[in-house]
Amino acid sequence: MSATARRELAEFLRSRRDQVDPRDSGLPPGGPRRTPGLRREEVALLSGVSSTWYTWLEQGRDIHPSRQVVDALARTLRMSPAEHGYVLRLTGHGGPAPADPGQEVPGHVQRLLDALGPSPAYALTADWSIAGWNRAYELFYPGVAAVPVAERNLLWLVFTHPAVRALLGDWDTDSRRFLTQFRAEVGPRLADPVVVDLVARLEAASPHFRAGWASHDVDRFSSAERRFEHPRVGTLLLEHHQLTPADAPGLQLVVYTAATGSESAERLLRLAGPAG
Structure with a gap:
């Protein structure tokens, strides 16, 4: 240790x-x-x-x-x-932490994201930097491509970016959930310079993050329905999935899907249409 x-x-x-x-x-x-x-x-x-x-x-x-x-x-x-x-x-009994693959998403992983069609999807590195996404996610979260690479971190955006805060249906609950899951994942790597820098910047930028981090609460991911409020198509109820490619273990793929035939599914298709 x-x-x-x-x-x-x-x-x-x-x-x-x-x-x-x-x-x-x-x-x-x-x-x-x-x-x-x-x-x-x-x-x-x-x-x-x-x-x-x-x-x-x-x-x-x-x-x-x-x-x-x-x-x-x-x-x-x-x-x-x-x-x-x-x-x-x-304490070293839970297996090694995944290696950080850097900011590059392998071509076959990007093609998988693209094949998901209207379902918004993106790839996270070990420090939760957003390294890749599909067109549906760029329409779901407009402007992600314009965010400077140094700030294109999911936790940073959740706690500091007004557009992301408005998109989350229940920001207080959702931001807390992201924080506790992040801490659970990076705990063994808290001394990594990238993690140290991210936590320090978030503590300085967000009182909500500072209070949540001080609690030491942790939680693990579970797929569940999340609510989003999109500026173009309104309320979206989407199931949140998280996957790890066997040949890219340092990446997490996050996918949001809507129930077949639901109003949210229709709204995702409308968002992905020519006007999107």
């Missing part, structure tokens, strides 16, 4: 510990508490480790928890599957 990963693990464990109600862990009331959540010694006891060892873990010391210990801490701290997976990756 790098020093950055140890610090992130320490802060993340403290943030989760503060959110656990002692009563949910079967602990007696034990009198008033100075802070909410579990005490360090309680986490250690419930997880089967020594109080000193767990304290060192929360201090970011250079120790290496086993998979068994990580699993025990996840149970004690009542972590969600996304949070559990995040800690596994931070």
Whole structure:
């Protein structure tokens, strides 16, 4: 574990510990508490480790928890599957992070995006830079091609670009969802210069991002219907999919589809028409 990963693990464990109600862990009331959540010694006891060892873990010391210990801490701290997976990756038990392919999208991946027709689709690199898209996405998010390459990052656009904020049907919920998923993905790479720079710029530019980042919340992606408010065709209800090409593991393909025969499907076709 790098020093950055140890610090992130320490802060993340403290943030989760503060959110656990002692009563949910079967602990007696034990009198008033100075802070909410579990005490360090309680986490250690419930997880089967020594109080000193767990304290060192929360201090970011250079120790290496086993998979068994990580699993025990996840149970004690009542972590969600996304949070559990995040800690596994931070501690080196969740597999290597995907390599960053840079800003180039392979030709066969671009052809796949183009073949999706009226379904807006784009490709993200490991740091969430938008590296490629199809015509439907350029019509869905007008102006993406005009955004400077240095700013063509999904998280940056969500938190700083008025047009993207207006496009998202529920910006408060959607922006929070993007942030927690981004943190879950980049956690083991928080020391990467590109990630450090992006987070620093976002913290300076957006109070909402700064507050969300400080929470240390993480979540994993799940396909679901999202609502968008498009300036030309109005409300669009689209299912959000995310795919990783087997031969380009550093890329994520994001695709928005509408149910066949739905009003949203008709609106996407109208958006893709000659007037688009």
